[in-house]
Amino acid sequence: MNTTEIAMENRRFAPIRKTWESLMRTAGDRAQSLRSSIFKLGLSAVLQGLALASILPLIDALCITHDMNSALVWLSIFTLCFAFSAALRWRAYHFEFRGEMIMITQFLRTELGRKMRQMPLQDIQGARSGELIHTLLTSVDSTLSYVLGVANAIFTSLLVPIIVAIVLLAYDWRLSLALLAVFPAIVFFYHRRRPAFGQSARGVDEAHKALYSDAVEYIQGLAILKAVGQESAQRHRLQARFDDLEAMQRKDTQLGSSPNLLMTSMVELGMLTVMLLGVYLVMIGQLPLALLGAFLVIVIRFAEPLSSLVLYTYMFDMLESAMGDLDTLRAQPNQVVFEPQQQPRDYGIEFSQMSFQYANSNKVGLCDVSLSIPERSMTAIVGPSGAGKTTLMKLMQRYADPQCGAIRIGGADIRHMSAAELSGLVSVVFQDVYLFNDTVLHNIHIARPSATREEVQQAARLANCDEFVQALPQGYETIVGERGGNLSGGERQRISIARAILKDSPILVLDEPTASLDVENETLVQGALNYLVKSRTVIVISHRLSTVQGADRIVVLEAGRVTECGNHNALMARQGTYYRMQMAQCSTA
């Protein structure tokens, strides 16, 4: 069983009622219009059936009873039914022509975008980017683009023949029953096979998602993969995804094409039986030839859509699968802002008896951490790799809520602050800087969209960016490339410092910002940081102990616990972990 098949095992096939409810939820405030359009399509199919059925009495009146008045009545009924059917279908599709379907798509994408902003970062980052992209693009499109087309096809191919068969009862019950007999066979057949069809549609969907995710990862990591000589391993993994998708599509085709052919054959056999029976009835003088002719014209008219029913129901299954993805994303819990909302009275930070474990891990991330950081002080967090330093800072930005304890800024519990307020309080300069594929100006400007161009340039000057930016081909209008690929590491880092300067938050977290820089760039970045750290509450994470000796307080974190806390001299005198780390770094320097 491949990974796609395992994912499929976990997803059960939803009843049609649930799909309908989910579709209406998806349509949001246009649900009523969509419901009414689908209803109009159903009514249009009924009228189309009545129009076709009225051909029988019309032919009867024209060719058999020669009752011209009756013929005129039936002709009028035929015309009216036909005209109303076309008008209703037109009205139903108006929903699409008016662009409402596109508006629902837009509404849905906006809703999902909002949902992602409201989810805890832990949940968003836990999902694979490719899967989210697939849900946002493919699932949204597959859900909505085909709804009316599928509904129209299913209604027409089912309702029209049923109505014709019912009207035919008045003429010859044997022919009518022969025609109606096709339906239980189709329904029985579809019910038996539907779980398999549905699973197969979902299988292809899951395989697409897995492929999207690996393709995104492969493209983003290509440079690193080549650098470490692992490009071919990852390529094989991607190839395995292609193979998975091919296998699922092959299975899907096998599952789909044989029943499709079988269903077509069943319908054709049914029609042949009806025709043979009709000819027989004509031969023994129990059915007028003209009626048989009219009847056969009608039967041929709907034999084709009826035999394609499997195809339409398959599209319905695809729709259901896409809807499942959307519902799964919608069902994710939001990050709750607790009431009453609280305002910080200053910018000191307090971690109190806080413990945290990552959702996908059985290891304790942080354990009983209590720490008081006064405002406008500098605190360094040091400790071995994997000790929990970055986790501590992520929790301060509400990446996720700790399972125990609390984090307070200026006395206010961060769970009682809105996302915008909390984000306004804290700026972070990471070791890995993320730049968007946009201009230098935009990349700095996003830190405070209300800032003027002059303020952006002032921040860039203070962050030692101005000189290199002016030397770029279009200066501040130069596009930095995907993830800032057209700039050096030091340049990217200085842009991220310019962002922090522009944002001007009272709390600043520096997560190893100079760790990967050469000496020249480190000096430039350090110069920019010196401006930034003034008059703020600063927390520095660093492995290089020489850079943190001047901090007001140094916190040593080991295996998620605070084991030492004090200034450099106090910790050196203690001769504990910090002392040993200092000694180890001195001896390797």
Ligand SMILES: Nc1ncnc2c1ncn2[C@@H]1O[C@H](COP(=O)(O)OP(=O)(O)OP(=O)(O)O)[C@@H](O)[C@H]1O
């Ligand atoms: N998203 C995650 N899901 C599960 N476990 C994680 C996640 N991120 C980090 N961890 C684990 O949590 C522990 C602490 O990680 P963290 O990144 O906070 O360490 P760190 O002290 O910052 O390390 P380093 O100095 O190497 O950056 C590690 O064991 C790590 O494997």
